Amino acid sequence: MTVALVLFTQDLRLHDNPALHSALAEAEEVVPLFVLEDGPAHFAAPNRAAFLTDCLADLDSGLRERGGRLVVLRGDAVAQTVRLARRTDAVAVHLAAGVSCYAQRREARLRAALGDRLRVHDAVLTALAPGAVTPAGKDHYAVFTPYLRAWRRAERRRPLPAPRAVRVPEGIEGIGPAAVEPGSPGPARGGESVGRRLWRRWEVERYEELHDDLAADGTSRLSPYLHFGCLSAAELTHAAARHGGAGAEAFVRQLVWRDFHHQVLAARPDAAHADYRPRGDDWHRDPAELAAWQEGRTGYPIVDAGMRQLAHEGWMHNRARLLTASFLAKTLYQDWRLGAAHFLALLVDGDVANNQLNWQWVAGTGTDTRPNRVLNPLVQAKRFDPDGAYVRRWVPELAGIPGAAVHRPWLLDPRPRNYPAPIVDLGVGRFQRARGAR
Template sequence: MTVAIALLTQDLRLHDNPVLHAACAAADEVVPLFVLDPDVDAAGFAAPNRAAFLADCLTDLDASLRPLGGRLVLRRGPAASVTARLAAELDAVSVHVAAGVSGFAHRRERALRAGLGDRLHVHDGSLTALVPGAVTPAGKDHYAVFTPYFRAWSQAPHRTVLRAPKAVRTPGGLASEPVPTAAPESPGLPPGGERAGRRRWRSYPLERYAELHDDLAADGTSRLSPYLHFGCLSANELAAAATRRGGDGAEAFVRQLVWRDFHHQVLAARPLSARHDYRDRGDRWLPEDEEECTAWRQGRTGFPLVDAGMRQLAREGWMHNRARLVAASFLTKTLYRDWRIGARHFLRLLVDGDLANNQLNWQWVAGTGTDTRPNRVLNPLAQADRLDPDGAYVRRWVPELAHVAGRKVHRPWLLDERPAGYPEPIVDPAALSARLRRARDLD
């Protein structure tokens, strides 16, 4: 009996999984392997919210494999050495893993190659709808602007969606670690796992996505991002399904999937952009002021839309995308603090905390990334009027303002009576871009 190993990373699913599909085709028996790697903890990726969601994902995947004749094998230690030892123990004919885009993924792949040689097979297309680098502009290695990337993405051939395997036969007698328990930092996390993700996808009213996804109060986004981050759902499968359905909602949804692919292809080409400015604007960020940054983290800036978003993040480990952009603009453009301060805080709490999307969205807002308008300021008051016109989102997350009616909730400093317990604005509402303009000499 031949044996292959499917080393799973951010592809914790049965459906449309090139790694699992290839391993099943390569051998009589397959070991679906997940390694609890201490280097992941050291790199800061295993924050409590994501660790709790991951535990759900692993439990769910094991339960899905059991009826197929398989099970998930968990081992602990450095991924490359653990996998090489198991391959030697089983005399595995091949080891299969998904290609990643981060510096961490590249280092892991090099270590796996050193230990496994030609037995290692790295598969593209597990983590994104289109492989990073599949489309490039003439003479360059990646697209730096979204719109031309979107056009190229739309015209490119995409990988065929793979069916879930009918059988996954795993050798008996293999030792396995228990699924680790983890307490989330945020009490309102969703359940993890492929089955939960597919239920959410099947029940989501895709035809209304274009209408609802910017409406903060409606909470009408798909909330599929955690399932995409952990690979419980395939971006390729979702893009194909939405394209088949068609309509304005499906088109708007696919566009957001393309944004995700766009950021992955940028990070794949420029791994250092996870820590360094993609485009240096000569910024000399103000020092990290403890009082202001703490107010921002706690949702006590005195600007209700910013505070509502930050409190939603603390409660749910997730934040509406538009609120993310507004909160990020407030930190980087209004307070003029380094985008890395905000990116670290988001990665600590976001259950969908994806390195490519988090870091490059922060850079887009800060003006150091791919935005063609680097001095753009998302005014929290104008954004509140557009995205939360009746104030329902703010009242949901800022109880001190729950009694304030209508749009007045966005400007509590204009009320005759100051809301009890709610702070004054930490910067002048009439000078929201003053620090940025001085620093970048825009006046």
């Protein structure tokens, strides 16, 4: 019997999985393998670790329905994979290509150990592979709109069906992943089956209308399932194209942003921690203000609502992510890396490419060509939570204040005693003063 291995990483699904599909086509028996190790960020953050445990259990269940099972090991992913490949005399090891520094080092180590037995598959974690389209003379697109045009012109692979049967060699033992308690009280449950149910129930046709409405909560909430590969970005884009309409088009645009960030990080891995476009920022340092922001105690209700949603769900509405990030990086003028680290500590969908590069976009150090953009929280509240329903949902101290007045509680007489006064005057303009001083 010929044997192949599939090293699952961030592609925890059976539907549209080119690595698994190719392994099954190449060998009579396949070992679906996942290695729990200490390096990747999703093992360190409790919310992602708990979600991952769900994903692995769901993947194992799906494989068992097809006659197979998931082999889970603990240790160094490369060492465990190479050891198992040698033990089974595997003809190949199949792996989805990643973009982070960690993923690129893992692939290089596997290549050194396995040589041409390593099969790396592109466009598994994204709809279009990083580097599939590039501008003349450059290795990646640094501006989104030209990338969007190139992405739309590019040929993309068609989704693959889930396998009907998976045969695993006898005698390959693994461990059961230990149950992990999430760090937040109300995070989503993980797994391909959960993600596909959520996708089927979501009304994509209303996305264009509702995606910025904080109270409506009309976004897809699929980002955790995309991050762990429970859902395929390629399959989602094809499904949206078949659906058609403004909502589907707007949703695909967000998936293209995801591909855009992945191709940036693939070409510039240091953008995970270093400014993509250095601006010479002299960041303000104030641990008390940082803590107030983290705890949702800034005195600006729309900011605090977003931060409290993050703490409770391990997820935050995309519009809230933008305005809370702008408040830290522009209004408080604190280093974007501090905010990015806090988000990664809590977000179930905490993805290095999307999280870090979105933070850099807001901070003005990333791919954005308008580094002076500042999102005023009061303007944002008026536009995206005009009646204050989102604030009242997440800031219970203000739940009794009707209408838009909830956004400016410091103007009320009497002022709410159990809610803090604003920690900074929006007119202080720390970011503008710092930039203007140079």
